[in-house]
Amino acid sequence: MQRASKLETYEALSSLPEQQRGEIVGGVLVTPPSPLPRHARAQRAAGRFIGGPFDDDDGLGGPGGWWILPEVDVRLGVHDIVRPDLAGWRRARLDDPADVRPIEVVPDWVCEILSPSNAAHDRVTKRRLYANYAVPYYWLIDPEARTLEALRYDGAQGGWFEVGTYDDTSVARIEPFEAIELPVGRLFSPKRG
Numbered sequence: 001m002q003r004a005s006k007l008e009t010y011e012a013l014s015s016l017p018e019q020q021r022g023e024i025v026g027g028v029l030v031t032p033p034s035p036l037p038r039h040a041r042a043q044r045a046a047g048r049f050i051g052g053p054f055d056d057d058d059g060l061g062g063p064g065g066w067w068i069l070p071e072v073d074v075r076l077g078v079h080d081i082v083r084p085d086l087a088g089w090r091r092a093r094l095d096d097p098a099d100v101r102p103i104e105v106v107p108d109w110v111c112e113i114l115s116p117s118n119a120a121h122d123r124v125t126k127r128r129l130y131a132n133y134a135v136p137y138y139w140l141i142d143p144e145a146r147t148l149e150a151l152r153y154d155g156a157q158g159g160w161f162e163v164g165t166y167d168d169t170s171v172a173r174i175e176p177f178e179a180i181e182l183p184v185g186r187l188f189s190p191k192r193g
Contacts, residue, residue, distance in 0.1 A: 007079045010102060025129055027079035032118050038143040038189050042113045043070060043085045045187045046141060053180050063179050065091050073102035076133045082126065086111040109176055111139040131159055137176050146188050150174045
C-alpha cells in the first residue's frame with residue numbers, strides 16, 4: 001500500500017525565505033523563478049493602468065470601487081494558496097485588506113503575466129484552478145507575444161468564455177474594467193529595432 005504524500009498548506013509558504021516566491025496548488029508547493037524584467041514591466045503597467053482608475057483613482061478618470069493588489073497571498077482553499085501577479089476585489093466584497101495575509105476572499109479578477117517558465121502553468125493549471133473557485137475574470141498578459149487575453153467565467157454555461165484577445169495595437173474597453181480604455185501596447189517594453 002502506497003502512502004499518500006502530505007498536502008501542503010499555508011504554513012509551507014510561511015516557512016519560505018522572504019525573497020522566495022511560492023504558491024500551493026492542489027496541495028503541491030510550487031516555487032517559480034524570479035520574473036524577467038519584461039514580466040515585471042507588464043505587471044507594473046497593468047497595475048498602474050487598472051489600479052489608477054479603479055483602486056486609487058489617480059486622475060485617470062475611473063470609477064474606483066476596487067482593491068487592485070500585486071502579488072498578495074490568496075487562500076482559495078486549504079490546499080490552494082496562490083499569489084497572482086495582480087488580483088482585484090470589488091470593495092463591496094472585501095474590507096480593507098491592508099493587514100490581511102492571506103486574503104481569504106476569492107478575487108473578482110486575476111491577472112497573470114506569462115513567462116517562458118510559467119506559461120503552461122498559468123494557461124492550464126491556474127486557469128482550471130480559478131474556474132474551480134469561480135473567479136469571474138481572468139486575464140493572461142503575454143509580454144513575448146505582446147497580447148492580452150481576457151476570459152469571463154460562467155459556471156452555468158460550463159466554464160470560461162473569451163471576452164477578447166488584444167494585441168499591442170489595441171486600445172480597448174475590457175471587462176470588468178470597460179469603464180476605461182486600455183492602451184494594450186503600453187503594457188509592454190518598447191519594441192526592439
